[in-house]
Amino acid sequence: MLFLREMKKTIFNVSYVLFVVVLIVALNSQEALDFSGSKMIRPKEGESYGVTHKEIPEIIMPKALEKLWSEFCENNYRTYPIGLIKHVKLNHNEQGQIAKILSDITGMDKAAVMEAQAECSDGDEEGLAFHVGEDMVMNDNGEFVFSRPDNETNHSPEEKNFRLTVRDDMDYSEFKALMQRVDDILGGGSDYDAESLIGFGAVPLSYEEALRSYELAVKSDRITGGYARLFSDYAGAMVMCVFPVFLAVIMCMKDRRARVEELVYTKGISAARVILSRYLAVIAAAMLPVMILSYISNATVWGMYGEARLDYLAPLKYDIGWIMPGAMMAVALGMCLTELTNTPIAAAVQGFWWLVDLNMGMRSVAASYSLFRLAPRHNAGESSYFRTQDFTDNYNRLAANRLLFVLLSLLVVAMTIIIYECKRKGKLNGNYKIRRAISGLGNRKNKF
16 A cells, blocks of 8 residues: 555654654653643632733833833843844934833933933943942832932923833823834834733732633643643644654655656556655654654643543644644645755745744734644743633634644645646656756855
8 A cells, every 4th residue: 555655664764763853852851741740739819829911001001111211221122033032232323213212101301311321321331231320219119210419400300300100191002002113123023012012911810810720721621631732832833843844855855866756657656646645644654753742741640630530532632633734734845845846945945934933923822823823832921720711712713723724735735746747747847947946046156
């Protein structure tokens, strides 16, 4: 049977062993293979239950302003454009734009904002220091107040004390728009992005909220669902949305080197049968270790909940519904581009897509479940009690996302069948022009 033959070719290969090793190492590094130390405990009154994030303007605006002022004084803005921290230092003109935004938020004069910024820096060689000294103090309300000695006569009385507070008439929508401008000036990826501002709205989780979250995890997830979801988050984002492409590319390139294509071309086997058999075989091979590891991971908590009613099918459901669509997309793209170009360029394309996707809206719940996320994220933000409510609220969006990628992957497989059939009939001329164009990119520098 063609499927079994393709399956054996995939599994009995050094690349497959490396794939399994990467999968195990990646999951183990995030402690996703053993949840035995993460038992959910029913909350008791009088304890601390952590925090939750809510969009409360009265909390968000002063906290966001406080951080912006601190970074403005230091001229050291922390952003995460690709998931890694980036320190942004603005030029004088850009600092002036930030000062204008601070002026709009606080009602202070822009010139006064710039002058206060100069005073709160200690003038070291990096210009990044921010300190609370004689000219800047924190009052009982937690606000920064800039005070000047009374003997200074070159400033008006109104300029002697600057209170870093949000204007009383500041509308939250206007505040969000101003903060979005800050994010744009910084190049994106900052905490001032409109969707990320909720991160400033940290409030203590009440007993009632903690109890409700716990009961929802017990009744809706039947406990094991939460662990399976966390496993799927790590497995999908770290491995299964990118590394299966290498299995597909290597299998296709291996047949080309062994000249198996010429043999298959002469046989009465349809292109659809060849491509579908290989596609399903690579998918099955890639998902096999994931399913095994998901049950090993989930089983580490089964003995912790005594007589509780657990969902023993949870790992399988999340493997198929959450992880597999991403793997299907990676394998489909790998086969299509390899058949089209006879080069391993699919690995670079998929890797770039994965890297961009991994760092898109990583701190936003809405972005984590957005329609076009290759790897939906579940542990962005607070993960107490496995964020069952977030999952429930966004279930329809997640289902639409996963269904979309299943359909896209099947569409790409159909394109691969067409390409394969055209090559079989000699219509693509061995893709010589495509391969020459791609190889030419690498040799362009030498030509010059």
